[in-house]
Amino acid sequence: MVLKTLDVLGPLHGYGIARRIEQISGDQLALNQGTLYPLLLRLEQEGAIESEWGPSENNRRARFYSLTRAGRKQLQAELRDWQQTADIIARFLAISEETQS
Amino acid sequence: MRLLKRFLARLRNLASRQTDDQRLLEEMEEHISRQTEEHLRAGMTPTEARRQALLKFGAVEAIREQYHAEKSLPFIESVVQDVRYSLRILRKTWGFTSIATISLALAIGANTTIFSVMKRVLLDRLDVPHAEQLRLLHWHGDKNTAVTNMWGMSDNVPEGIGAASFSYPAYEQLRRDNHVLEDLFAFKDVGRVNATIDGNAQILQGELVSGNYFDQLQVQPQVGRPILADDDRIGAPIVALISAELWQRAFGSSSAIAGRTIKVNMVPVTIVGVTPPWFTGAKSVQSSPDIFLPMSSQPLVAPRGKNGSLLGASSPEMWWLNIMGRTKAGVADNTAQAALDTSLSAVVHTTLRVDANTTIPRLVLQDGSRGLFLSKQMFAKPLEVLMAVGGLVLLLACSNIASLLFARSMARQREVALRLALGAGRARVLRGVLTESLLLSALGGALGVALALAGCRTLPTLLANPCGLRDRRDVH
Numbered sequence: 001m002v003l004k005t006l007d008v009l010g011p012l013h014g015y016g017i018a019r020r021i022e023q024i025s026g027d028q029l030a031l032n033q034g035t036l037y038p039l040l041l042r043l044e045q046e047g048a049i050e051s052e053w054g055p056s057e058n059n060r061r062a063r064f065y066s067l068t069r070a071g072r073k074q075l076q077a078e079l080r081d082w083q084q085t086a087d088i089i090a091r092f093l094a095i096s097e098e099t100q101s
Numbered sequence: 102m103r104l105l106k107r108f109l110a111r112l113r114n115l116a117s118r119q120t121d122d123q124r125l126l127e128e129m130e131e132h133i134s135r136q137t138e139e140h141l142r143a144g145m146t147p148t149e150a151r152r153q154a155l156l157k158f159g160a161v162e163a164i165r166e167q168y169h170a171e172k173s174l175p176f177i178e179s180v181v182q183d184v185r186y187s188l189r190i191l192r193k194t195w196g197f198t199s200i201a202t203i204s205l206a207l208a209i210g211a212n213t214t215i216f217s218v219m220k221r222v223l224l225d226r227l228d229v230p231h232a233e234q235l236r237l238l239h240w241h242g243d244k245n246t247a248v249t250n251m252w253g254m255s256d257n258v259p260e261g262i263g264a265a266s267f268s269y270p271a272y273e274q275l276r277r278d279n280h281v282l283e284d285l286f287a288f289k290d291v292g293r294v295n296a297t298i299d300g301n302a303q304i305l306q307g308e309l310v311s312g313n314y315f316d317q318l319q320v321q322p323q324v325g326r327p328i329l330a331d332d333d334r335i336g337a338p339i340v341a342l343i344s345a346e347l348w349q350r351a352f353g354s355s356s357a358i359a360g361r362t363i364k365v366n367m368v369p370v371t372i373v374g375v376t377p378p379w380f381t382g383a384k385s386v387q388s389s390p391d392i393f394l395p396m397s398s399q400p401l402v403a404p405r406g407k408n409g410s411l412l413g414a415s416s417p418e419m420w421w422l423n424i425m426g427r428t429k430a431g432v433a434d435n436t437a438q439a440a441l442d443t444s445l446s447a448v449v450h451t452t453l454r455v456d457a458n459t460t461i462p463r464l465v466l467q468d469g470s471r472g473l474f475l476s477k478q479m480f481a482k483p484l485e486v487l488m489a490v491g492g493l494v495l496l497l498a499c500s501n502i503a504s505l506l507f508a509r510s511m512a513r514q515r516e517v518a519l520r521l522a523l524g525a526g527r528a529r530v531l532r533g534v535l536t537e538s539l540l541l542s543a544l545g546g547a548l549g550v551a552l553a554l555a556g557c558r559t560l561p562t563l564l565a566n567p568c569g570l571r572d573r574r575d576v577h
Contacts, residue, residue, distance in 0.1 A: 014128050015135045032159025033132065037125060038167045045110040045171075063128050 002039065003067065003075040006049060011066035014040060040065060048074050114173045125168050133158055179529070180536070187537040191544075197509060198541065201502050205545025208498035210552025212491040217553065218560055219484045223477060225386045226470040228379040230319045231427070235383075236282060236434070237469035238275070238424040239265045240445065242462035247453045252405070252421035253289075254475055263465070265473055266420045269396075269412050271448045272311075275424065278444035281437035282426030286318070287311040287396060289422050290384050291403040296392070297364040298351050305347065307365070308382055308390035309399050315342075317427060318383060324348075325359040325374025332373075333395040335412070339370045339402070342393040345378040368401045370394065383425055385472045417452035425469045438466040506538065 005020045006012060012020070017040075018033040043049045048071030054064045067075070133154045140150035155161075169175075191198045226232040242248060243261040253266040267275070267287075276285040287310070294307040312333030321327065322342060332340045343351075343358075352358055361372045381389040394402055400410035411419050428434070442464040449461050471477075510517075520530055 013131070015132045018132070032164075033136075033157055034129065034159035034161065034164040035167070037128060037164060038171045041168060041171050042107070045107040046104075047106050060131060061127070062131050063124070 002036075002043065003048065003071055003078070006065060006067045007072065007075055011054075011064040013062040013064050015062075017065065043071070047071070108174075111172065111174050115177055122165065122169075125165065129158070129161060129164070179532075183533050183536040184540065186533060187540050190537060191540060194509070197505060198544075201505055201541055202544045202548060204498045204501050205542060206548035206552055208491075208495040209546055209549025210556055212488075212495055213549060213553035214556030214560055215484065215487045215491045217557055219488060221387065222480050222484065227383065227386055227472055228381060229383075232470040234427040235425055235469035236428060236437070237265055237467045237473065238267065238285070238426070238441065239263060239465045239467045240267075240462035241465055243460055245458050245460045246462050247449050247455055247459045248420050248462055250418040250420065252419060253423070254473070254478075256478055260463075264420070265423050265467075267422045267424055268417050268420045268452065269422060270417045270452050271420070271445070272422050272424055274448045274451075275441060275444055278447075279426065279441065281429060281432045281440040283429055284313050284317055285424050285426040286314045286316075286383075287422045287424050288314055288383050289396075289399075290382075290390065291399075294365050294392070294402060295367075297367075299363075303351065305365075305391035306388075307392050307394060307403065308384065309396045309403065310383075310393050311396045314383070314393075317425075320377065320380055322374035323377045324356070325372075327374060328393060328395050333397045335397050337395070337397060339365075339368060339398045340373045340395065341365070341370045342374045342376055343372055344376050344380075344389045344391050344393075346389065347391040348375045365392065365394065365402045366404075368398070370398070370402070381472075383469075383472055384423065385475065387476065423473060434466055438464060441466065502541070510534070 051065045136154035137150045241258045241263045255264040289309045291307045296305045312330035315327035445464040446461045
């Protein structure tokens, strides 16, 4: 989700990412926003994203995260995987519906 | 790949001991203030807005901890912590520490010493290419054996007597008949010879070798040339190879060594080369002769017997030469032994007086990879006993330390209870204790190795001269 957000919106700070995830999920994902930061660190250490200080909209210092090329590749791979999984599950569900009806 | 990258990043953070909480704190602060602003815009009171923002963010401390765990390698960090804590404890209870360490060190040191001596004396092979191919010729006979006159060690075998000594005529004939081993070569440790080097008298350990000795052992001198077949004939000018140790001791490793003349038992001898430092001759693994002379020089440099010569047909009664050969590809040991046995009995019949009562010695092929392996006869038993005692000492030290540790852990129950109460996991506490024991044994081990090194220098003076030390026979 983080990767996708960054892919869509470009470089973004932590708060922005958290808000975006909240909005997209329609407030259904009520995670502690703070848990985002260890995750960001992890992605950065894996080389999927990079970060730098930059001025935010209200002229304060904020850390901006952006997707790297490796991150984009990883996103693509994960999307593919997810699509596959979703397809398989969907097929299973379709079968069980048929037998019920 | 990703995992590796991440691991490296974490390792870097661990190594640089970077604890930049600053970045996280700033980011969190920023996050919360933005959230607060949003809530304010939604119409909350300032206090309420901040409270809600904090609630939404979650437990700051827990996140910090999690962040830190992601950042570095907590496992290694906690190990480092354990080690430092254990070191502190060990320093604080230095009495206990020193007693435990010393008893461990003594036991480990003793065992290591005994084992290294044992390895040197009983396990090491001759330092020549493919030592495992070497076979030593040996014979067994009973009390009526045809061989009556011997120069060299004999040992007890079930039949009566056994030895690795042969007469020169026997060597010549065995070598001529031999087709089951590679070329047979002969050597004989003649003990001390008097040498004069630059006008200084020296006592050297001499070894007579046949002309094919260096060729068959596949050893090249580090300087000069080996003793060749041409040097090993009666009437040839006497040449010699000296050991690396003698070269250094008497000649200061001078490069102009080849061609120098010394006197051995008043006979002028020309040095033609120096053996490599690791070469100890074919006789033993522990120490090298100082000087190698061709077999043909025996009557002059080491006269013995009725008219001084043990060579040729003049003295078939004296059995004194050691004979070795390398295995031939495709010939089994027992085949070789049978063939050599046949030629040995022919030799005995032709060169010795054989009547109805005398028995013919039986040839036995032995492993020659450790030379004559006299050290086995002399030291195998004492070393085994020592090793057993050493093992017992180690056992004793272990039980000693175990009871010490047990007593101490009883005394530290309160500390452990306190740590458990403060939230330390059982595994963590256990790991701490384990770290302490490991440190203790590492200390003991290190000290033990140091002791062993010292022991290896002293024990040989009591028990031959193993541990790689050549014995010194400087005569001043």
